[in-house]
Amino acid sequence: MPAAADRFTSVVIIANPRAGTTSPAVVADIARRCARRIPDVRSFWTAGRGDGVRLARAVAAADGASVLVIAAGGDGTVREVVEGLVQGTPPGAAPPVLAVVPVGTGNSNYLAQWGEVPWTDALEALLEPAADGPVRAEIRWLDLYRLAETSELILLGACSGLVAEALGVAAGIELTGRARYREALTRAAARHRPYAGRVEVDGDVVHEGPTILANVGGGRYRGGIARLLPFSVLDDGYLDVCVIDATVPAEQVPELITDGGHIGRPGVVYARGKRVTISSTDHTPVPFEHDGELVRGDHRRFTVEVLAAALPVACHAGRPVG
Ligand SMILES: Nc1ncnc2c1ncn2[C@@H]1O[C@H](COP(=O)(O)OP(=O)(O)OP(=O)(O)O)[C@@H](O)[C@H]1O
Numbered sequence: 001m002p003a004a005a006d007r008f009t010s011v012v013i014i015a016n017p018r019a020g021t022t023s024p025a026v027v028a029d030i031a032r033r034c035a036r037r038i039p040d041v042r043s044f045w046t047a048g049r050g051d052g053v054r055l056a057r058a059v060a061a062a063d064g065a066s067v068l069v070i071a072a073g074g075d076g077t078v079r080e081v082v083e084g085l086v087q088g089t090p091p092g093a094a095p096p097v098l099a100v101v102p103v104g105t106g107n108s109n110y111l112a113q114w115g116e117v118p119w120t121d122a123l124e125a126l127l128e129p130a131a132d133g134p135v136r137a138e139i140r141w142l143d144l145y146r147l148a149e150t151s152e153l154i155l156l157g158a159c160s161g162l163v164a165e166a167l168g169v170a171a172g173i174e175l176t177g178r179a180r181y182r183e184a185l186t187r188a189a190a191r192h193r194p195y196a197g198r199v200e201v202d203g204d205v206v207h208e209g210p211t212i213l214a215n216v217g218g219g220r221y222r223g224g225i226a227r228l229l230p231f232s233v234l235d236d237g238y239l240d241v242c243v244i245d246a247t248v249p250a251e252q253v254p255e256l257i258t259d260g261g262h263i264g265r266p267g268v269v270y271a272r273g274k275r276v277t278i279s280s281t282d283h284t285p286v287p288f289e290h291d292g293e294l295v296r297g298d299h300r301r302f303t304v305e306v307l308a309a310a311l312p313v314a315c316h317a318g319r320p321v322g
Helices: 024-035 051-066 075-088 108-114 119-127 162-170 177-191 250-259
Strands: 010-015 041-045 067-073 097-102 137-147 152-154 157-161 195-201 204-217 239-245 268-273 275-280 288-290 301-316
Touching: 010 024, 010 051, 010 075, 024 041, 024 067, 024 119, 051 067, 051 075, 067 075, 075 097, 075 108, 075 152, 075 301, 097 108, 097 119, 108 119, 108 301, 119 137, 119 301, 137 157, 157 162, 157 195, 157 301, 162 177, 162 204, 162 288, 177 250, 195 239, 195 268, 204 250, 204 268, 204 275, 239 275
Parallel strands: 010 041, 010 067, 067 097, 097 301
Antiparallel strands: 137 152, 137 301, 157 204, 157 288, 195 204, 195 275, 204 239, 239 268, 275 301
16 A cells, blocks of 8 residues: 555544544644654634534535545444545545544444554554554545435444444443443343244345344454454445344343354344335334434335445555444
């Protein structure tokens, strides 16, 4: 891969001051590392929810593919920046390259792109590739997904049932980070009632009956811990989907999905396709989230479509991105 200075004329850092583990010192460190190779570095702090979309849209529209955009935050920040980059890129033009610095809480996007590599090593590998460096970077065109009913962009994935219910429970839990997500899943599982559901992949019904959850995406990790889609690859042009039906005891699901033990069990379906529909069969609304945000409204049907190779993203070279 060429050095970043040969590819980019500027760097824009979009940082969320509320993300779980960020600080002004971290953002100054990112800017300093970039400025050694690319002198034109601009940093912006998001002022509130949605501001990442606005900032990224403006950068994509003004600078196009010549700018490296660094999202410094957690998965919420990354989702906003991605949305803005896609919105701001004119049809037919190449979007800016995205790099993620994981200073949020779950950081599932960064985990998918780089695994456990420290972000400082990842950034150095991107800025100044060295044949003998500890890691190598490459730009991969990652798939994105769209929720047809609302036109919203999906980045990491979406889930009906238990995972969506856990988001509602999480608001009342004092813990932080991954521990909070784990506790929320456990509490939601204890009170869970399966819904009457159907899942179709490219028009074929792969599941119908009492349903605990149907997760589609997307990233292998959700909330930094749950590995619902352990085989998912983010640049293969396909959606993976995993359905857990009500023959699996709900209270076992949090542990099963944390270590991947649900795969291959009776009552679990794993499939792959380009268009996945998750619906209820008794006309009751389905609880549903994507990227950790609950979808409001009484929806009975959700259709997720793949947008293949939609965004260039800096990733760890030589390993599947997922
Ligand atoms: N200035 C701000 N004040 C308050 N909230 C903000 C501000 N800027 C961004 N946000 C919001 O903060 C939310 C949380 O950010 P983010 O998801 O990046 O961090 P996190 O929750 O710590 O990490 P993760 O999602 O990886 O667990 C986002 O939904 C974003 O819209």
